[in-house]
């Protein structure tokens with residue numbers, strides 16, 4: 001079954017929708033972003049996340065102290081590094097980790113081999129911020145990837161219309177979405193549900 005991360009949640013109702021619709025990971029944004037929330041707010045929202053759903057904190061070039069504080073206060077299961085953090089920094093912190101790579105060309109895909117992390121997340125380059133632009137990158141750049149597919153999370157401009165094609169083409173372990181489950185700049189419970197259904201439907205039809 002394909003895994004789904006719903007990222008940038010700020011409201012209780014949307015955390016509940018993501019959990020009830022079958023998300024694997026819930027993402028809280030701690031980096032500069034229109035989706036940024038405080039550690040205290042994330043700790044309140046995290047109470048609504050049952051143990052089988054994993055809590056991810058998203059950071060862009062954080063200090064060690066920022067990461068440690070959020071992991072402790074929110075009870076994060078994974079730290080997502082969405083900036084230019086090096087492999088040594090991530091290893092030193094030692095938390096279960098997701099490293100994001102902004103893909104402009106194949107040289108960006110190759111950077112992944114320098115890291116030893118739990119999941120490798122491939123995203124389109126950011127526009128206003130380091131990610132969450134709602135743009136799609138060229139998925140064919142992942143064709144020659146040497147990393148096992150069961151360690152890959154695909155992100156960047158996914159929505160319920162294109163997620164099926166994305167899964168069919170890339171066969172990732174998981175897909176990640178933020179903009180594609182928003183309307184008028186806010187998360188939308190109906191879109192969250194439709195996205196998760198579309199992602200899981202595609203996976204079952206590939207297996208049939």
Ligand SMILES: O=C(O)c1ccccc1N[C@@H]1O[C@H](COP(=O)(O)O)[C@@H](O)[C@H]1O
Pocket residue numbers: 007008027029031032033034035058060082100121123129130131132133134135155156157158176177178179180
């Ligand atoms: O969502 C943001 O605002 C953001 C800001 C800074 C770094 C990462 C950010 N989001 C990540 O972007 C992708 C998906 O984005 P989208 O679906 O294209 O909007 C996902 O990995 C988010 O964690």
